[in-house]
Structures are given as structure tokens and as C-alpha cells.
Amino acid sequence: MNKIISNRQKKVFEIVSIVKLICLLFCGIIVFNYFFRDKNIIIMTNNDYLNVIPLGVGTLVIALIYIIWMFFSTEKLKFKNSRLLQITEDLIFILIFSILIVVSEAHESQYKLLFLFIVITSTIQSGIKQGMVVSTISSMTVLGIDLIYGDNTNVNQHFENDLILCSIFILTAWLLGYYVKIEKEYTENLTNLANIDGLTEVYNHRFFHDALKKILEKADKEKSPVSLIFTDIDYFKHYNDLYGHQKGDEVLRTIGFILKSSVRAGDIVARYGGEEFAIILPNTSEKDCLYVAERIRTEVERWEFEGEENQPNGQVTISLGVATFPDKASNEIELVKSSDDALYRAKFFNKNRVETYYSVLEELKKDIEAEHIDLITSIKTLISVINIKDRYTYGHVERVVMFAKLLGNKLGLTEEEMKTLKYGAYLHDIGKINISKDVLNKKMRLTDDEWEMLKQHPANGVDLIKPVESLKQIIPLILHHHERYDGRGYPSGLKGNDISYLTRILTVVDSFDAMTSNRPYSNRKTYEDAIEELRRCSGTQFDSKIAEAFIEVVQENKDKFDNLTLFSEK
Incomplete structure (x- = not known):
């Protein structure tokens, strides 16, 4: 126009x-x-x-x-x-x-x-x-x-x-x-x-991108920050299914009104798509943006929506993700992606919360050679592609990193061991980039050829990170995280202590999250069932000492684990 x-x-x-x-x-x-x-x-x-x-x-x-x-x-x-x-x-x-x-x-x-x-x-x-x-x-x-x-x-x-x-x-x-x-x-x-979006009377998706591009160009010249908030209505599909789309539209209109009323005149509020909104805040630091986002979250939580008592959490709430240019993103695409990742982090971690963008890879950049920075950026892009192909992988990786940190503290790992475990947990599924979306999301049993294809992802992941000398210590974690303690795993059939200690830790937390998460081909187990499965497979699939230590971690942090694995739908 x-x-x-x-x-x-x-x-x-x-x-x-x-x-x-x-x-x-x-x-x-x-x-x-x-x-x-x-x-x-x-x-x-x-x-x-x-x-x-x-x-x-x-x-x-x-x-x-x-x-x-x-x-x-x-x-x-x-x-x-x-x-x-x-x-x-x-x-x-x-x-x-x-x-x-x-x-x-x-x-x-x-x-x-x-x-x-x-x-x-x-x-x-x-x-x-x-x-x-x-x-x-x-x-x-x-x-x-x-x-x-x-x-x-x-x-x-x-x-x-x-x-x-x-x-x-x-x-x-x-x-x-x-x-x-x-x-x-x-x-x-x-x-x-x-x-303007006709339903919510905020700006639409197209205007959002036009405005963000211009604002970032101006901010780049003036060396000023720009913050971006992505927000999504929790369990909105459940509300629509329960009350119909007309009532759902009323919720969208109200959320749009609250967002517009909660920001400054120069800020841009837009409907990004469906029940997702975006807010551009020019000349706003991450700290100030978090304050605005939390104020918005609180205002929505306090608002009395019709029928909200029947929502899974008893209220209509929103989750918000925050990212800031240039600290967390260097351009428009990265800023949108970072805000979206922060939003999904908030959705996975119990909803009705504000999360700022964080990536293990940003921390990893501090520990590798300068000549490999570009490769790490490429790896970050590959992980983004995997997230698009398979949303389970995104939440799975985030939770496995969290589980690994808790278990590592329980086992008294050194700072260097914790870094290696954390980086390995984050990158252990990167080889899935070569697996088709149809295979990753298939609901029926995989064919022999598809299974063989899926079993190649550890080796594919190693090929991707081999050029980075600083990452050589996480190669065993990526390559062997599907090995079994009894030697019946893949790809090398390693047994017992031949599998590195950190890899055995990763295998336990990786398997636990797989059991307690919804997958295309299976429903999640309860924590009690997953704990019984850990005990039943101790000494065969898992190192029994590590498995028992993780069971203690789960029991000590059950409420926190409930939050991490609660995500089942938007």
C-alpha cells in the first residue's frame, strides 16, 4: 500500500x-x-x-x-x-x-x-x-x-x-x-x-514486517536497542473447542485491546497469526522490555474472561517471549526467530510466563576458536530448521539440557564436565537435519529402511561438528547417546564403561524425556511409570547408579518437572 x-x-x-x-x-x-x-x-x-x-x-x-x-x-x-x-x-x-x-x-x-x-x-x-x-x-x-x-x-x-x-x-x-x-x-x-487486522484492530502480519524492517534500520544507524515481544494465548484451541470460534474471537479482541493499552504510542502491536501477537518496542532494552512483558502477562491473568474457569489452568493466560536487537539478534530474521524461540520456551515451561531468548550456542561461542564462530552460527540455523520440521525435537532438547544440568549437579560434575554435558545435550540430535519431516513425524511403525535412516542421525551429527576443534569432546555424546549399557544399542554396540560417563548420563535423561513426552507415535508416560521403566532397565539399558541418581532428582524436583513436560498443545 x-x-x-x-x-x-x-x-x-x-x-x-x-x-x-x-x-x-x-x-x-x-x-x-x-x-x-x-x-x-x-x-x-x-x-x-x-x-x-x-x-x-x-x-x-x-x-x-x-x-x-x-x-x-x-x-x-x-x-x-x-x-x-x-x-x-x-x-x-x-x-x-x-x-x-x-x-x-x-x-x-x-x-x-x-x-x-x-x-x-x-x-x-x-x-x-x-x-x-x-x-x-x-x-x-x-x-x-x-x-x-x-x-x-x-x-x-x-x-x-x-x-x-x-x-x-x-x-x-x-x-x-x-x-x-x-x-x-x-x-x-x-x-x-x-x-489493520479486521478482528483485533491491531496491525496485521504484513505491516509488522514492514515496520520492523524500518525500525531496525533506524536503530542500526542510531545505535539504539529494539526489543520484540511474541505472545501466544495458552490453550486457545481448548477454549475454541469448548465455546466455539465466536467466543474465541472475543478473547482475541480483548487481548488485542489489552496489548494496545499496555504500550507506548510509538510501539507497534500486531497480530502475527492465529492467536499469536507481536509487539515492537523501539529504543527499549531487554530489561525494560521484560518489565513491559510481565505487566502485560499480569493484566491478562487478572482479566475476567467468560468461561475461563474451564481452562486447563483455570484462567485465560498468555505466554511471552522476548528478544532484543542487537544484543540477541543482528537482523530482522534473527530477532523474529529469537523471540519465537523464547515464546516456545515459555510455552514449554508451564505457560503463563515471560521468557527471554537464551541459547546454549551463545554460551558456546565464548569457548571456541574465533575462526569457527561462523560454523556455530550455521549450526544454530540447522537447529532452527530441525525445530520447524519437528517441534518435539525443540522441546525435547530444551528439557534434556535442563535435566542434564540437574543430574550433573547431583553427581557432582566439575565445571568443565558440566559444559561438555550441556553442549552435548543441546547438540545430540543435530543429525536429524538429514531426516525427512515425514519420518520424524510418522505416527505408524517405521519401516526397516526408515529405521535404518533414523539410526544414522548420531553419525550425521558428528560429521556436522567435526570441523570445530573445540567441540571434539562432545563427539562421544552425540555419537553414542543411543548405546545401551548391555551392549545392544547403536551405532557401535558399546557396553558398560566403554561408553563414556557423560554419555551414560545423557542416555538416561534423553530416554526419560522421550518417555514422558507426547510423540507422534506414542502418548507420554506418567512420572511414576517412567521411574519404574528406569528401574526395570537399570543394568541393561542404563547405568544403574546414574539411573538411581536421576530418579532421586525427579522425586526431589517433581513440581519443576511437571512444568517442563506439561506442554501438549498451544
């Missing part, structure tokens, strides 16, 4: 340029008549040639004015003070017309109608206000010339006649200006229809 408006403005300026060119050509005629009036030239004398010189100079001046005007007519939209430029142009034309009218018989001049051109072009360009100002100045100029050069002894006939002309100036400015005003309002209404 903005492009259409911009093209329209450009065409208007082209028309105005043509009109003013015509005005300048008329000025050339006036100059010509001034130098050759009362002459009947057949053969030019030397004196006539001398008279032509001023005419030539005048013509060159007019041509120069025209060239300058044509330049500004195509470029002035780029100027911040384009309004001031237009006013200056109008005054210059009024001055030129005034001088030419004075030298062409002043009050008796037949060229006073030239002012009408400038009244029309000024009104078209700038609206009724400037049009009325220009028409008033033009009228005062014409009447002033009549008073100065007219016959003051008798009735000034020229003054009386020019009163009608001046009335035409003012009437033209008013009528044309009113039309321009109506058209502008109509264009603004169309723009709103194009930019």
Missing part, C-alpha cells in the same frame, strides 16, 4: 512539474514581448542584436530554473523538510510572476492569471491550508500592484475587476483543497484497511 501511495505522489509531482514548465514558458513569452514590443522587425540591426542578448540571458535563466525545478520535483520526496521546499518554490514562482506582471504593463497586465497556476499546483501538492495561503498572497500581490500602479484619482477599475479574479483564486484553492482533503482521508482509510 505504501508503494502505491508513493507512486501516486510521484505522478502528482510529474503533473505539477509539467504545469510549472508551462508557467515558465509563459514567462518566456512575457520576456520576449517586453524586449520586442512596439517593434516591427524585418531586418535586425546591431542595436536589435544587443536587445536580443538580455532576452537570451533571460531565457537561459528560465531554462536553469526549470532544470532545477525538474530535479527537485523527482528528488524532493526524499527530503525530510520537503514541505519547506514546496513553500520556498511557491514563493519563488509568486516573486517571478509579480516581477513579470509589473514589467508587462503592471496593473493593466493580461498575465495576472498566471497566479492561478501556482494556486492550483500548490493546493494539489500540499492541501487546502497551503493553497489558501498561496491564493491569499497572490491576491494581495495582484491588488497591491493595482493600488500602486493604478489611477488613484478616479475609480480604480482594475482593482474592482481584479477583486473577482482574487475571489477565483481563493475559491479555487478552497474547492480543490477540499477535494484533496477528501481524497487523502479516503487513502488513509484504504491504508488502514490494508494494514
Whole structure:
């Protein structure tokens, strides 16, 4: 829509340029008549040639004015003070017309109608206000010339006649200006229809991306922060299924109202899609953004929605994810992705909460060689692709990292061992990038070929991180996290202590999360069932000491684990 408006403005300026060119050509005629009036030239004398010189100079001046005007007519939209430029142009034309009218018989001049051109072009360009100002100045100029050069002894006939002309100036400015005003309002209404979400009356998805791009460009130049909040209504599908989409739409409208009421005038609230909203906060640090996000979360939680008592958590609530440019993202795509990741983190970790963007990879960058930073960024992109293909993998990795940290503390790992375990937990499924989405999300039993394909993901993951020397210590965790303590695992069939200690830890927490999460082909087990499964498989699939230590961790942190694995639907 903005492009259409911009093209329209450009065409208007082209028309105005043509009109003013015509005005300048008329000025050339006036100059010509001034130098050759009362002459009947057949053969030019030397004196006539001398008279032509001023005419030539005048013509060159007019041509120069025209060239300058044509330049500004195509470029002035780029100027911040384009309004001031237009006013200056109008005054210059009024001055030129005034001088030419004075030298062409002043009050008796037949060229006073030239002012009408400038009244029309000024009104078209700038609206009724400037049009009325220009028409008033033009009228005062014409009447002033009549008073100065007219016959003051008798009735000034020229003054009386020019009163009608001046009335035409003012009437033209008013009528044309009113039309321009109506058209502008109509264009603004169309723009709103194009930019505003009809249901929630906040900005729509397309406008969000346009605005974010411009705001980030400005922030990059000014070296100022920009924060982005992604928010999603918890269990909204459950509410829609229970009360119908009309009631769901009322919730969306209310959430939109709360969001708009909770931010500053310069902030952008947009409906990103479905029940997901986005808020752009220019010149806002992560700390301030978290404060705003928490205030919004609290306001929604306190709002009394119809039928909210039947929601899974007894209320209509929202989850929010926060990311900030340039600290957590270097461009528009990264900022959106980081905010979205933070939102899903909030959704997975019990909902009705605010989460800021965090990635183990950001921490990992501090521990690797500078020449491998780009590769780590590429790995981050690959993980994003996996998350899109298989949402289970995203939540699974986040939870396994959390479980691994808790178990590592229980077992008294050193700081270096904790780092290795944490990085290995985060990257252990990266090899799934080569597995098709259909296989990852298949609800039926995998075929032998599909199973063999899936079993290749540990080796594929190792191939991806091999070039990074600093990551060599996590290769065993990625390659062997599906080995079994009894030697019946894959890909190498390692047994007992041949499997590294950290890998045995990762195997326990990885399997526990797989058991207690909803998968495309199976429903989650309860914690009690999963604990029994850990005990039953101790000494066969799992290292019994590690399994028992993790059972203690689960029992000591049951409430926290409930939060981590509660996610089942948006």
C-alpha cells in the first residue's frame, strides 16, 4: 500500500512539474514581448542584436530554473523538510510572476492569471491550508500592484475587476483543497484497511514486517536497542473447542485491546497469526522490555474472561517471549526467530510466563576458536530448521539440557564436565537435519529402511561438528547417546564403561524425556511409570547408579518437572 501511495505522489509531482514548465514558458513569452514590443522587425540591426542578448540571458535563466525545478520535483520526496521546499518554490514562482506582471504593463497586465497556476499546483501538492495561503498572497500581490500602479484619482477599475479574479483564486484553492482533503482521508482509510487486522484492530502480519524492517534500520544507524515481544494465548484451541470460534474471537479482541493499552504510542502491536501477537518496542532494552512483558502477562491473568474457569489452568493466560536487537539478534530474521524461540520456551515451561531468548550456542561461542564462530552460527540455523520440521525435537532438547544440568549437579560434575554435558545435550540430535519431516513425524511403525535412516542421525551429527576443534569432546555424546549399557544399542554396540560417563548420563535423561513426552507415535508416560521403566532397565539399558541418581532428582524436583513436560498443545 505504501508503494502505491508513493507512486501516486510521484505522478502528482510529474503533473505539477509539467504545469510549472508551462508557467515558465509563459514567462518566456512575457520576456520576449517586453524586449520586442512596439517593434516591427524585418531586418535586425546591431542595436536589435544587443536587445536580443538580455532576452537570451533571460531565457537561459528560465531554462536553469526549470532544470532545477525538474530535479527537485523527482528528488524532493526524499527530503525530510520537503514541505519547506514546496513553500520556498511557491514563493519563488509568486516573486517571478509579480516581477513579470509589473514589467508587462503592471496593473493593466493580461498575465495576472498566471497566479492561478501556482494556486492550483500548490493546493494539489500540499492541501487546502497551503493553497489558501498561496491564493491569499497572490491576491494581495495582484491588488497591491493595482493600488500602486493604478489611477488613484478616479475609480480604480482594475482593482474592482481584479477583486473577482482574487475571489477565483481563493475559491479555487478552497474547492480543490477540499477535494484533496477528501481524497487523502479516503487513502488513509484504504491504508488502514490494508494494514489493520479486521478482528483485533491491531496491525496485521504484513505491516509488522514492514515496520520492523524500518525500525531496525533506524536503530542500526542510531545505535539504539529494539526489543520484540511474541505472545501466544495458552490453550486457545481448548477454549475454541469448548465455546466455539465466536467466543474465541472475543478473547482475541480483548487481548488485542489489552496489548494496545499496555504500550507506548510509538510501539507497534500486531497480530502475527492465529492467536499469536507481536509487539515492537523501539529504543527499549531487554530489561525494560521484560518489565513491559510481565505487566502485560499480569493484566491478562487478572482479566475476567467468560468461561475461563474451564481452562486447563483455570484462567485465560498468555505466554511471552522476548528478544532484543542487537544484543540477541543482528537482523530482522534473527530477532523474529529469537523471540519465537523464547515464546516456545515459555510455552514449554508451564505457560503463563515471560521468557527471554537464551541459547546454549551463545554460551558456546565464548569457548571456541574465533575462526569457527561462523560454523556455530550455521549450526544454530540447522537447529532452527530441525525445530520447524519437528517441534518435539525443540522441546525435547530444551528439557534434556535442563535435566542434564540437574543430574550433573547431583553427581557432582566439575565445571568443565558440566559444559561438555550441556553442549552435548543441546547438540545430540543435530543429525536429524538429514531426516525427512515425514519420518520424524510418522505416527505408524517405521519401516526397516526408515529405521535404518533414523539410526544414522548420531553419525550425521558428528560429521556436522567435526570441523570445530573445540567441540571434539562432545563427539562421544552425540555419537553414542543411543548405546545401551548391555551392549545392544547403536551405532557401535558399546557396553558398560566403554561408553563414556557423560554419555551414560545423557542416555538416561534423553530416554526419560522421550518417555514422558507426547510423540507422534506414542502418548507420554506418567512420572511414576517412567521411574519404574528406569528401574526395570537399570543394568541393561542404563547405568544403574546414574539411573538411581536421576530418579532421586525427579522425586526431589517433581513440581519443576511437571512444568517442563506439561506442554501438549498451544
